[in-house]
Amino acid sequence: MAFDFDTALPLLRRTPGVLRELLGGLPEPWIVQTEGPDTWNAFDVVGHLIHGERTDWMPRVEHILTHGEDVPFPPFDRFAQFDASRGRSLSELLDTFAAARADSLARLEELRLSPADLERRGSHPEFGPVTLRQHLSTWVLHDLDHLMQISRAMAQLYGDAVGPWRRYLRIVNAGRGRSGVPD
Amino acid sequence: MAFDFDTALPLLRRTPGVLRELLGGLPEPWIVQTEGPDTWNAFDVVGHLIHGERTDWMPRVEHILTHGEDVPFPPFDRFAQFDASRGRSLSELLDTFAAARADSLARLEELRLSPADLERRGSHPEFGPVTLRQHLSTWVLHDLDHLMQISRAMAQLYGDAVGPWRRYLRIVNAGRGRSGVPD
Numbered sequence: 253m254a255f256d257f258d259t260a261l262p263l264l265r266r267t268p269g270v271l272r273e274l275l276g277g278l279p280e281p282w283i284v285q286t287e288g289p290d291t292w293n294a295f296d297v298v299g300h301l302i303h304g305e306r307t308d309w310m311p312r313v314e315h316i317l318t319h320g321e322d323v324p325f326p327p328f329d330r331f332a333q334f335d336a337s338r339g340r341s342l343s344e345l346l347d348t349f350a351a352a353r354a355d356s357l358a359r360l361e362e363l364r365l366s367p368a369d370l371e372r373r374g375s376h377p378e379f380g381p382v383t384l385r386q387h388l389s390t391w392v393l394h395d396l397d398h399l400m401q402i403s404r405a406m407a408q409l410y411g412d413a414v415g416p417w418r419r420y421l422r423i424v425n426a427g428r429g430r431s432g433v434p435d
Numbered sequence: 436m437a438f439d440f441d442t443a444l445p446l447l448r449r450t451p452g453v454l455r456e457l458l459g460g461l462p463e464p465w466i467v468q469t470e471g472p473d474t475w476n477a478f479d480v481v482g483h484l485i486h487g488e489r490t491d492w493m494p495r496v497e498h499i500l501t502h503g504e505d506v507p508f509p510p511f512d513r514f515a516q517f518d519a520s521r522g523r524s525l526s527e528l529l530d531t532f533a534a535a536r537a538d539s540l541a542r543l544e545e546l547r548l549s550p551a552d553l554e555r556r557g558s559h560p561e562f563g564p565v566t567l568r569q570h571l572s573t574w575v576l577h578d579l580d581h582l583m584q585i586s587r588a589m590a591q592l593y594g595d596a597v598g599p600w601r602r603y604l605r606i607v608n609a610g611r612g613r614s615g616v617p618d
Contacts (some may be wrong), residue, residue, distance in 0.1 A: 253464055253592050253593065253596065254602040255593065255596045255598055258462065259462045259464055259465070259592075260593075263459070263461065263465065263589075266456060266457055266461070269456045270453060270456045270457045273449060273452045273453045273456045274449060274453045274582075277445070278445055278446065278449070278453050279441065279442045279445055281442055281456055282438055282442070282446065324551040344605055351444055363461055376599070379599040380599075382598060382599060382600070383598065385596070386596065386598035386599070386600065387595055387600075388596075389593045389596035389597045389600075390597045390600040390604070392593055393590050393593050393597055393600075393604050393606060394604065395609065396586045396587075396589055396590040396606055397590065397604050397605060398584075399457075399582070399586045400583050400586040400587055400590075400605075400606050401605075403579045403580075403582045403583040403586065404579075404583055406446075407579040407580065407583075409442075410436065410438065410443075410484050410572045410575055410576050411576075413436065413437055413438045413568070413569065414569055414570035414572045414573045415566065415569035415572075415573075416559070416562040416563075416565060416566055416569070417565070417569065417570075417572075417573040417576075421573070421576050421580050422580060422583075422584075423575065423576060423579055423583050424576060434493075
């Protein structure tokens, strides 16, 4: 399915509320649990999402409209949250993300992009030409990707506690679930 | 980390609200999207979660307390939702799940299980002896596993729309993300 605003915007609007419902006030062990060395916990991911609002999603939309393919996007810093989130609470980060996302979506709606605008091209620093439509589609999937990542990181907390059920829980089993059965 | 009620219950309480926030009123294409043939969409998963409340989680707790290892659990029907959900709306299923989960947790709290109770054993029809503590841990991870599954199923809707970004989005890339980078 191709990107369209009527399908995509409701999902982008929901993410801050989903994360608040899932993570707000949750006991600390869930929040600090990672998937292992050099992987992120839920707190890290929320910081990363804030950084995306500030430097990636709408900034790159505006970059494409201003520069087209002439100027590649500035590269995205995937580690910025480790400094930016230091000393802040998860509750603060959830509020900051909600405000930043609301601001992004207000800016997006103000642009009143046409179908032709969605075909405008920018230049990605690594893989070259991309369309505005691909960039906006990526924004949506990036939310889902990190919701998946948060679920998986949290689940590791009870990876051993489930005992013999571990083999049936793909979330703690590197994707190897009950063969042929999506449970 | 071992299962304890103070850590686990807040997560079990949140799941219905998380799913309502994510899925309630979402455009239909997200809800019916699967990961491919013989995999489930978000609607199927919510039906499966309802069936779990009715026939697995608290019923097996009560089974262990009544029968111990003498009587194996009745097997769980992983396909029951295909009949049970037919003709119902997602909104109805979300409400039914929220009510069933609230009822399950009320029954669990009424039992006032002691640490010694958590070590009581039941007999799983496939893999034999399991403890009540392992069963309750599995309830929690099962929620997270299906939140992951819903995210992944939904994401396939834009798997092609993201163009060259696909290679960086593990959610549409069978787990192959940016090597060494959890993004």
